[in-house]
Amino acid sequence: MSVKHYFLDGNTSKGYVSLVNHIVNAINNVYIIKGSLKSEKTRIFKQLSDHFEKQGIEIYWLHNPSDEKKLDGIVIPKKGIAIIAGSERNGIEAKFSNFVAKVFDLDEALDHLQLVINKNAIIKMQTEIEQYHEEAYARFAKGKEIHEKKEELYIAAMDFDKANKVTAQLAAKLFHNVSVAPESRIVEQLFFGAATPNGPINFIDNITSDLSKRYIIKGRSGSGKSTVMRKIGKYAENVGLAVQYFPCGLDPNSLDMIIIPTLSVAILDGTAPHVIDPSRPNDEVIDMFELCMDQSVDKKYDQEFHELHLAYKQEMKQGTKFLQEAKKVNDSLELIFEEATNQTILREKTNQILFELTNE
Secondary structure, eight states: OOEEEEESEEEETTEEEEOHHHHHHHOSEEEEEESSOHHHHHHHHHHHHHHHHTTTOOEEEEEETTEEEEEEEEEEGGGTEEEEEEOTTTOHHHHHGGGEEEEEEGGGGBOHHHHHHTHHHHHHHHHHHHHHHHHHHHHHHHHHHHHHHHHHHHHTTBOHHHHHHHHHHHHHHHHTTOOOOOOOOOOOBOBSEEEETTEEEEOHHHHTTTOSEEEEEEOOTTSSHHHHHHHHHHHHHHTTOOOEEEEOSSOTTSEEEEEEGGGTEEEEEOOTTSOOOOOSTTEEEEEHHHHHBOTTHHHHTHHHHHHHHHHHHHHHHHHHHHHHHHHHHHHHHHHHHHHTBOHHHHHHHHHHHHHHHHOO
16 A cells, blocks of 8 residues: 555644654655645645655655644655654754755745734634644543543553563564564654544554554553553564554553564554454454453443543543634634735745655
8 A cells, every 4th residue: 555644743631742753763854844824735745645656655644633634744765755744833843953854835925914914813713723722632631531540440450460471472472583683763653543623533454454464452441552562562672673653642651553564563452442353364362351350340340430431431522522623713714824825926836845855
């Protein structure tokens, strides 16, 4: 599959989290397209993607978590090129200016006199968007607190010796006959999913489509799924293998998937909100609840789990509503910028970008 889909940033319980530093760490030729015209940036990214796709080159699409139909950039790993949307939120230009090959500014096509006329409306909308996002993050943080209460009850039923044994057996299966020279770095961290205005969205099936083996880890909250992945990732690094890590879209301190490209293996959390069940011949389930927990815990805390589940769903639902409100305002804001755009200058700027980056 020539296009792989990811999120570069996330709307999380920790606020807005960007993984753009992992792009800069791994890619030597980083270009920035900045400006207020998000739809135009997306069109440019897709045109560039189409150019490289026709050459049979794999492309990463980096979706925007606040509007997944828009792109925050593309990466062409084979060519060592990344073209990223510059924004205050991801901070790429401010933090990594010394490692950026070139910056293209679409705002050069804006009629600034017309923007001044709409200044008060623009500032009001920008403030509203920020407030709605902060409300969403507060809800997601509350949801995480509720999730942690659930985890505490399950952790009390956990047998950590059994969990360590599961990890050791998996490591032995994966690495018993592996010996490689240290591999070149890859884009180490991206999100496979995100909280969006349309609810949680993930691209797991797309990202893992060409892998030979998927280990799908099932289990309750606190059953050690993330810990298993982190340990296996470290084992892989210790034998010289490159590893891709995929943080949880709600709690970026936790892992939801790792991929070891050389082994063509993914190890992933197959539980809600991204339920993945075996659907391919080589899919294998590792159920941490069955293998490592006292299963009477479900019956013991049945009422508590039910109440926590409902409370969690309510917080996540409210958080999603705030993201929807932010998107509505953002769509109206973009219309103001589009109406203030000199289309002739924009076409010239777009053609310049396409010419320079397709002849890189």
